[in-house]
Amino acid sequence: MEFKVRDYRAEEEAHSLTRVSVSSHPLCSSSSSSSSLSLTQDLVSVEFFDPLRGLSTEILEPVEDIAVAQKHASSQSTSHLSTKEWASFNKLLMQRFPVPKMISVSALSSKTIKGKKAIGELSTNMQSDDLNDSEKSAERGFKTVSQQEYIKRLHELKDEIKRSWHADDRVTSLKLSIKVASLLMDTCVAQFYPTLFVLATDIMDMLGDMVWERIKEKAEFADDGTKICNLSDDFEANSICLEAKETCNNWFRKIASIHELLPRIYLELAIFQCWRFLRNDIMDNLMRTVMMIRGIADPLASAYCRFFLIHCAQKLPRHDAAHLVACISDQKIILKKIVSTKQTKYGNFLGDLKLLISLMEPTIEYTMRCIFKDPNQVADMIVRLEVGKSPSELHGKVPWISIILHYLLKELPTEVVCSNALEFLNLIDCSSDFSFDQCLNYKMLGLKVSEGIDQLNTVDAVIDEVIQAATKRKILNEYLKILDAYMDVILHYNMDQSLKSILSEIFERLGNEVVTEDELASLQSIVVKLVTHFDDMKYVFDLIYFVDILDVMHGSSRSIVSMHILTNATRNDRIDDPTTVKLLFDVAQSLHDNVDFSNTRQDDNQHAERLVARFIDKVDHGIELDRHLTFLVECRGAFSSMNGLKEILVHSSNLLATKALKEKKNNLNFVKSCITFSEVTIPCIPSFARQLILYLETAEISLFGGLISHADGLLDSAVCCLQSFYMVDGLRKSSEDVDGIVSLTRKLCSFLLLVPGNLEQGAMYIPKSILSLLDSQSLITPKLRIIVLCSLLSLSATFAQTELPYHAIHEEVIGNDRLYLGDAMYSQELRSLSGVILHNMVDTIPQESSQVTRGKLALEACNCITTFVKVNDEISSVCSKLMETAVSCLGGDDKYLQSTINFVNKQSPTSVGGE
């Protein structure tokens, strides 16, 4: 068998493509903008209400309705949004308070819930001349009803109301609705009240809509069904016919005759928009209703009643905010009464005051949201709410209640808060009651101020006040919570003095007590803000007490802070300050020690590992290469649990060796240390594939440094590694791993070209080891085998050339072409090795079970053989056999087969194979 003689230089020239210079990078495609556009469209959340899309669904209606539909959509869009808002708010409301399974209810409501459909019973309510209260009082005391039963009954009532309405029995509908509204008088249901409210007002809304539609129909159509007029959305009351007015009046009269105050208000509110049929200006009526709610002494019932009023007022086409301001001011008076009570209970409410206020909270939130909904009216609202007046100016008026103040701050536009920060601080300072944690108001202000950080004036005064207020707090967590909200401002304006005083105060307080989880969380937030603010970690570490505070922290907060520190530190190109490196090393170590490698989520661990890796990567000791190696050794010791990190360490040490080699020649010992470091570190890495890569890399470095014996040792290890891979990983290797290892084996083969033959173990020692490895491992698939065999064949063919295609850089490393120049033994060895490979190939192909693969492998082998070996009779018979296999497996028409035949024919003088 003879190898073909190759002229690599000529081949490269012949095969390389002609190169043309281009003006733009092919990967910078200009069409990227269009693709990103489609991406953003997909990301649009479903929750978002797009008025344009809403319109498009209406266009699906008959064509003549388009104009009406469009008009409807445009004029209703604002109210539509508020309906949606109302619905989502209600949904939250129902989920907000955990409701016990059993609810205690008053005797009166239990009658409604449990009672049969005895509507007659209720008639006393309609026109009650119930001067005598003894009947009611006889039923005092509470009963319990299950939550399910209660809700079921409400649904039943709703169905009954709907049914009787459609059966033209509107009196029954009204009576049942009154029954439902009366349930809202009963606040002993406590946590269930919000749910009850949502369900009951749903019924009220339904009734209101039905009445509205009925009167509208009366106004638009005559008795005999002929159309009188078409009411626009902003119709005038004088365009309504008398008959419709009469019906409308009757509804209001019927409702006005309800004895009890609360159901009367609810029902009037339910049909409130119907006032529009009677008169144009109905704001007086609305204000009268606001005033009427004052008559409800129960704070919970009145708060929710106001809430419903605000909801109903939003259905009106024009509404100013007078009713909102009045509602808030009445609410303030009631809250004032609650917070100043000396008792633990208020009125008839059974729960404690905290529960009472928390149940009222959503109504306050909603009211404030409505007040500041219109950005054009903010200034007007501020004046009307008398926000600007200081407590002393209020002259006996009710000061701000902290819970109201909270929602005021929350809903006010940022710029307003920022430009009056000091005034608001004053307000917060003055409103300290149990309705809302004062700290959280300081915090809310802080958040608002941070949002509009650049619009803030009187920064120094504000921060001084805040620090003073916070320092007054005895509890550490309160101190931290308040200051946390202002950290952004302090950092933004570089208020070093304040920062210093805060840090020293924190440190002092930390020393005095055991730090709780909550406090750690607040501390964490402060420290993270501090860390992320500064670009240079050196500055942060230099802050007085910073490192000491860091030491006090522990657990997950510590880890989170450590991660932030590392993230921030590695944002810079290089970390070279020795103190910073040392401190960061400590931070990284604490992070490493805190990570529970057996337990916590994989993602977190990987994130921590990546951060440490980045830190190691960014550390730069400049020309002090020894120190850097020491650093790497320290890292290996300190971060022993992070396996991925070891790879980085090996790469780093290899890089270090390369640097040393490039710089000067007389530091071979240092290079040796680096290589030894790598050699020792590689076996600790669990994946054999990874090990193999690193072994090859390190071997390359050692060859680069002329350390042939090191390279030999590393290659030995690599072959062992390959063996272990097949043995250990063999059974559970994925195709990806296998592909990887195949390409690594090929890489190994191409690297072997550089390595001078080992005189003791023979020049072809490693290729032979690989060959025997193939033989010993029965699990290796025929396909893999052929690929590796092809590589080995090409390796031996290349070794047989008089000049190798490439050589090692180091001048002391002599290539095999020069080492074995004219050595007959060497050539003989190569030939015999190739013979073995050839046999192996021929034997392997039939083992492949899949017919198609078998055919392809035959062609593969055939191509490989004819590429590297001179075609003589022996070879052409081998090739013919392979061709026959291929033809039988793939059929004669296969394109690959055709091109292989062409190729083989070109290579040999006599034709091989055939049809």
Place this chain on the structure above:
Amino acid sequence: MSVEIKLSRSNRTYRPIDPLAGKIIIKSPSSISHHGIYITVNGSVNLQVRGGSAGFIESIYGVLKPIQIVKKSVEVQPSGKISAGTTQIPFSMILNDRGKGKFYETFHGANINIQYLLNVDVARGYLHKSLSATVEFIVESELAIFPEKPISPEMVFFYITQDTQRHSLLPELKSGGFKISGRICTQCFVSDPLVGELTVEASAVPVHSIDIHLLRVESIMVGENIATETSIVQTTQIADGDVCHNLPLPIYVMLPRLLTCPTVFAGSFSVEFKVTILVTFQTELYTQTKSDPRALRKWVAMESLPLELVQAK
């Protein structure tokens, strides 16, 4: 075979000078002959005396003779035939064509009932039962009937304290004291709500409820005596529970139709109205047995004011 009357106005409300118009609708499966179709208007004041101050007279008199306001009959169609199916016969008549006589407004009280009925009769001779139907219509008088009276929203101020009460109060109410002040309209249009304002200024005992009672005072001349009875028309709660002090509460009471009418002073009877503000205080005494609703209880304070109702133009 049926007959019904459909009035031209859906609220069935007419002034005496208005034409009372409408349709007689006769539905019949076969054609029928008749001796004329007549409509009759009958307005009267029905009086009865029971209980109350006239207790002893009641046994003697009971129901008094009604006072006739109007009785008028008109032939809508002379005798003839009505074809099968639905027949509509329009009619129209002026109630007060002579321009005199008092048309009191419709009122449904406890002892006094002022009612106007419209009757249709299809006379069919002695062999057949005559077809008939009756419908009540409501009369609203025009202002002109009464002496011209300037209406100004006159507000009357009132104070309710422990000292203004004529009945005995609970000791704690008497000693602790309370003050509820306000103002209320004492002259108002029947079509408008009764409005006012009320403020709890002070109260040692928590308020349980504040109600506005609308009362009617019906007086009937019985021989030499006048029998007067006061009864409640409507109760409206304006405060439920111990409301915040010094916060004005609105008084807003819509007057129920038919159950109220402009104040009437006729020779033999009169209908007047009163408004009572009733403040109930919280007490443990509710468990007491049911007593006469008009008896004044010790935990209740009140103030009554006369209320003059006037018809709007």
